[in-house]
Amino acid sequence: MTENTTVGYVTDDGRQIGGTIMEMKNITLRFGGVVAIEDISFDIHEGEIRAIIGPNGAGKSSMLNVISGFYHPQEGEVWFHGKKRPSMRPYQVAEQGIARTFQNIALFKGMSTLDNIMTGRLTKIKAGMLSQAIWWGKAAREEEEHRRKVEEIIDFLEIQAIRKTPVGRLPYGLQKRVELGRALAAEPKLLLLDEPMAGMNVEEKEDMSRFILDVNDEFGTTIALIEHDMGVVMDISDRVVVMDYGKKIGDGTPSEVLANQEVIDAYLGVSHD
Numbered sequence: 001m002t003e004n005t006t007v008g009y010v011t012d013d014g015r016q017i018g019g020t021i022m023e024m025k026n027i028t029l030r031f032g033g034v035v036a037i038e039d040i041s042f043d044i045h046e047g048e049i050r051a052i053i054g055p056n057g058a059g060k061s062s063m064l065n066v067i068s069g070f071y072h073p074q075e076g077e078v079w080f081h082g083k084k085r086p087s088m089r090p091y092q093v094a095e096q097g098i099a100r101t102f103q104n105i106a107l108f109k110g111m112s113t114l115d116n117i118m119t120g121r122l123t124k125i126k127a128g129m130l131s132q133a134i135w136w137g138k139a140a141r142e143e144e145e146h147r148r149k150v151e152e153i154i155d156f157l158e159i160q161a162i163r164k165t166p167v168g169r170l171p172y173g174l175q176k177r178v179e180l181g182r183a184l185a186a187e188p189k190l191l192l193l194d195e196p197m198a199g200m201n202v203e204e205k206e207d208m209s210r211f212i213l214d215v216n217d218e219f220g221t222t223i224a225l226i227e228h229d230m231g232v233v234m235d236i237s238d239r240v241v242v243m244d245y246g247k248k249i250g251d252g253t254p255s256e257v258l259a260n261q262e263v264i265d266a267y268l269g270v271s272h273d
């Protein structure tokens with residue numbers, strides 16, 4: 001029996017969510033004596049928006065780094081589309097259709113918005129080096145297709161006015177939007193967002209929330225995100241995993257986790273003794 005047969009579910013607002021596409025099974029990750037993740041299991045269903053929350057140092061980024069192949073857990077298994085994933089490098093994970101953004105923006109600051117988003121197409125480039133070098137047939141057609149896709153993303157994210165601007169000159173909120181664009185350029189099945197609203201003002205957060213919901217709705221992209229702003233998380237997520245000191249202390253719909261005493265205690269800073 002494969003692992004992706006789990007029947008989906010219907011959200012509170014009536015959206016049909018598909019079966020499981022990713023399963024983290026008993027993941028433990030240590031850095032020397034520090035246990036960043038301790039025996040955590042959870043799943044991600046196709047088409048849902050799944051949040052990972054928790055206080056500082058809870059292990060959220062480490063978990064995203066395990067999913068995206070940057071960190072390799074000492075124990076546990078990662079299953080994707082019903083298959084146990086062997087230990088993979090980040091580029092191999094990207095080739096499987098998983099794209100991500102970073103907590104600290106990782107764009108080429110001197111390059112334009114357009115060119116930065118174009119770098120997101122790298123995993124899609126198929127034409128050989130030679131045909132690309134002489135700009136012939138397949139390579140030219142492919143280049144056209146990449147440009148068309150990138151322009152589509154620029155329209156979708158409403159950033160036409162800054163397509164030629166070097167991203168280093170853009171305000172922070174727009175840089176975050178360009179980074180989302182670069183991840184979308186890879187046409188991911190699963191999109192990982194590491195604190196997409198960090199450092200944003202209220203208006204920028206509203207814009208980013210709308211784009212995340214639209215990506216999910218229009219492209220059917222499954223999204224897993226880390227976010228500190230509780231209002232945003234509870235607003236846009238279908239299900240939430242709560243971590244604290246490397247352990248999972250809650251998992252469920254926003255209203256379920258908000259009613260979970262252990263979660264309330266963790267956020268109020270109640271002692272662990």
Ligand SMILES: Nc1ncnc2c1ncn2[C@@H]1O[C@H](COP(=O)(O)OP(=O)(O)OP(=O)(O)O)[C@@H](O)[C@H]1O
Pocket residue numbers: 031034035036054055056057058059060061062063
């Ligand atoms: N590369 C690393 N080397 C050593 N320790 C690390 C490394 N990455 C994370 N840690 C440690 O693992 C623990 C979890 O860190 P992590 O960054 O995953 O937490 P987080 O929940 O994302 O925190 P924040 O919300 O502050 O970003 C922390 O104690 C951190 O110091």
